[in-house]
Every structure is written in structure tokens, then in C-alpha cells.
Amino acid sequence: MNDRFLRACRREPVDRTPVWFMRQAGRYMAEYRALRAKHTLLDLCHTPELSLQVTMQPVNALPVDAAILFADILLPLEPMGASFEFAAGEGPVIHEPIRSRAQIDALRVCDPHEGLGYVLESLKLIRRELNGRVPLIGFAGAPFTLASYLVEGGKSAHFVKTKTLMYREPEAWHALMEKLSTVVAKYLVAQVAAGAQAVQLFDSWVGALSPQDYVTYVQPHVARILAEVTTCGVPVIHFGTGTATLLEHQRDAGGTVIGVDWRTPLAPAWDRLGNGVAVQGNLDPVLLLGPRDVMLRQATDILTSVKGREGHIFNLGHGILPETPVDNVRALADLVHSLTERA
Ligand code: CP3
Numbered sequence: 001m002n003d004r005f006l007r008a009c010r011r012e013p014v015d016r017t018p019v020w021f022m023r024q025a026g027r028y029m030a031e032y033r034a035l036r037a038k039h040t041l042l043d044l045c046h047t048p049e050l051s052l053q054v055t056m057q058p059v060n061a062l063p064v065d066a067a068i069l070f071a072d073i074l075l076p077l078e079p080m081g082a083s084f085e086f087a088a089g090e091g092p093v094i095h096e097p098i099r100s101r102a103q104i105d106a107l108r109v110c111d112p113h114e115g116l117g118y119v120l121e122s123l124k125l126i127r128r129e130l131n132g133r134v135p136l137i138g139f140a141g142a143p144f145t146l147a148s149y150l151v152e153g154g155k156s157a158h159f160v161k162t163k164t165l166m167y168r169e170p171e172a173w174h175a176l177m178e179k180l181s182t183v184v185a186k187y188l189v190a191q192v193a194a195g196a197q198a199v200q201l202f203d204s205w206v207g208a209l210s211p212q213d214y215v216t217y218v219q220p221h222v223a224r225i226l227a228e229v230t231t232c233g234v235p236v237i238h239f240g241t242g243t244a245t246l247l248e249h250q251r252d253a254g255g256t257v258i259g260v261d262w263r264t265p266l267a268p269a270w271d272r273l274g275n276g277v278a279v280q281g282n283l284d285p286v287l288l289l290g291p292r293d294v295m296l297r298q299a300t301d302i303l304t305s306v307k308g309r310e311g312h313i314f315n316l317g318h319g320i321l322p323e324t325p326v327d328n329v330r331a332l333a334d335l336v337h338s339l340t341e342r343a
Contacts, residue, residue: 021064022318028320080110138198197234201222222254227254262281269282283315286321
């Protein structure tokens with residue numbers, strides 16, 4: 001059994017540095033595109049047999065040291081009462097964006113076993129299929145990132161509506177964050193019970209906030225989620241992008257592993273975080289488009305910079321892009337393993 005990912009999360013010695021990739025299942029793989037031609041993204045997520053197939057695609061094709069559940073961070077919004085779709089070329093579209101206190105009060109704090117039972121079913125199937133080959137990672141979106149989709153109605157550049165709600169109606173904001181946090185905490189705990197051996201909290205867009213606003217409007221909610229999930233006894237990866245000025249606050253909110261993006265050099269980030277946490281990251285996903293020697297050189301630099309410290313999980317600073325050649329992903333994973341083989 002390959003447990004180097006779980007060992008690195010716990011900062012134990014490993015035979016080689018573990019590697020997996022955010023969005024390792026997706027459009028850059030021909031196998032994924034073939035299945036996607038026959039099913040919508042939501043169908044892939046809603047059907048445990050299909051979620052299993054997609055989850056296994058990168059595990060079968062690449063030397064990755066972990067599997068990540070195929071699902072999406074937005075799935076809990078549906079049973080909360082906020083319907084959405086993935087529109088071609090546009091990304092997610094929330095049908096009725098949340099802008100008022102009344103809409104926030106109407107959101108349901110759903111039980112994951114009811115509204116998200118299909119995800120839990122997928123985890124059980126995947127765990128059985130993996131049969132110990134590599135550990136299985138579950139995940140959820142963090143409340144700020146989920147709120148940004150709910151309030152903006154989709155993707156956003158400046159998060160104007162989200163932050164306006166936060167500044168103008170702090171009580172409504174905290175009520176929204178509390179509902180999202182309750183759902184996310186229960187969902188992650190249920191994922192662990194269903195077979196997830198680690199979980200990642202994706203706070204992808206939290207870097208839009210100043211440190212002061214992070215501490216005031218977000219950190220208490222994230223801290224509560226992470227405290228609840230940490231009692232399950234599995235490693236928890238706390239990830240965000242654009243977080244150069246937030247890292248210490250994120251660490252204080254919790255997590256076994258802190259995910260860092262490429263804008264922040266990994267070794268000094270780890271010095272700031274201290275030895276109490278493992279780190280995950282942090283190659284720029286654009287480097288995987290080539291040239292390959294530039295990608296490999298920058299990956300080597302990251303590995304050299306943290307050499308000799310236990311607790312590094314190699315990953316990108318954000319998800320794999322759809323244009324990425326699969327051969328580059330394989331070459332990168334092979335490089336990580338060969339450069340870090342311990343005596
Ligand atoms: O990492 C994995 O392989 C697991 C699967 C996974 C998906 N989404 C599948 C997906 C994971 C971990 C996510 C997380 C997710 N979803 C995040 C957080 C991570 C991040 O990238 O910041 C966010 C913000 C979302 C919301 C989301 N889902 C957006 C904005 C989009 C559209 C953007 C795009 O790339 O088209 C999605 C769609 C989505 N989720 C795809 C996949 C594979 C695109 C594929 C498709 O249309 O078939």
C-alpha cells in the first residue's frame with residue numbers, strides 16, 4: 001500500500017515526496033472528455049458509478065500518490081435550496097443569487113446523508129475500488145468561496161457584491177457564513193465516515209480579502225469547520241490562492257497541511273508557518289503547458305528549496321488547466337519521485 005501521502009501529511013519520513021494534482025481528473029485527459037461527451041458534469045457528479053470511473057482515470061494513467069473524489073464544491077448548494085447549472089463556456093450559474101437577509105434565512109441547513117448521499121455513495125465505491133492502492137481525498141468548498149458563487153451568481157473578478165454584503169450587512173453575512181459552515185462541517189465529517197482518508201477545504205478565492213477582513217469575517221467560521229473535522233482524526237488540507245498575506249491566519253484557523261499557491265515561494269512560506277504543519281504546493285499550473293524543461297527546472301527548484309524537511313506534498317498552486325498535455329503531467333510526477341528518493 002502506498003501511504004506516502006498520508007505519512008507526509010503527518011510529517012513522518014517518506015520514501016519519496018508524494019505528488020497529486022488538484023483537478024487531476026478533468027478535460028486535459030482524453031478519457032475524461034470521452035465520458036463528458038455522453039454526460040453533463042452534474043451527471044458525472046450525481047452518479048456514483050460515473051464519479052468512480054472519473055476518479056480512477058488519473059490514478060490509472062499517472063503515478064499519483066492520492067486519489068481525489070470526483071465531485072464539485074458547489075454540490076451542497078442544491079440541497080441548501082440554491083439551484084445552479086454549469087453553463088457551457090461560462091462556468092457555474094446560480095439561478096437566484098443570494099443578496100438579501102430573507103434569502104439567507106431561507107437557505108436550508110441540509111443533512112449530508114439526505115441531500116448529498118450520492119457523494120457519500122461515490123466515496124464508498126471509490127474506497128472499495130482503490131483497495132489500498134493510494135489514499136482517497138474528500139473535499140468541500142470553504143464558506144467564503146461558496147458564498148462568493150452564491151452572492152455573485154457565478155465566477156467573479158473583484159467579488160464586489162460579496163464584499164458589499166459583508167461590509168454593509170455584517171449580521172446577514174455572518175448568518176450566511178454560519179449556515180454554510182454548518183453544512184460544510186457535517187459534509188466533511190460524513191465524507192470521512194464514508195471512506196475519505198484525508199479532506200481538503202478549498203478556499204480558492206479567499207485571497208481577495210485583506211488580513212484584517214479575513215480575521216473579522218471569515219477566520220472564525222473556517223476555524224469552527226476545521227476544529228470539527230480535525231476530531232475525525234484524518235489529515236485536513238487547508239488551501240487557498242492569493243494568500244501571501246493570509247498564511248499565518250489560515251494556519252491559526254487550522255489544518256494539518258497548508259496549501260500554498262505559486263505566488264508565494266514555498267520554503268519561506270513554510271518558515272513563516274513553522275514546523276507544526278505540513279505544506280502542499282506549489283508549481284504554477286501554466287508551466288505544465290511547456291516548455292517542458294522550464295517546468296522541470298522550476299519543479300526542481302521547489303523540491304531543492306524544501307529538501308530535508310518532512311511534510312512536503314508536491315502539487316500545483318491551483319488546478320490543472322484543460323490545455324495541459326498529459327505527458328507533461330506524467331513527466332512532472334516522475335521527476336518529483338526520482339529527485340526525492342530517500343536512501
Ligand atoms: O480535483 C479533482 O480532480 C476533483 C474534481 C473537482 C472538480 N471541481 C471537478 C470539476 C474539484 C476538486 C473541484 C473543485 C472546485 N470547483 C473548486 C475549487 C478548486 C478550484 O479550482 O479553485 C471551484 C472553485 C469549483 C467551481 C467550479 N467548477 C468552476 C468555477 C467550474 C468551471 C470552470 C471550468 O474549469 O470550466 C467548475 C467545473 C468543473 N468542476 C470541472 C471539473 C472537472 C470542469 C469540467 C467540465 O466542464 O467537464
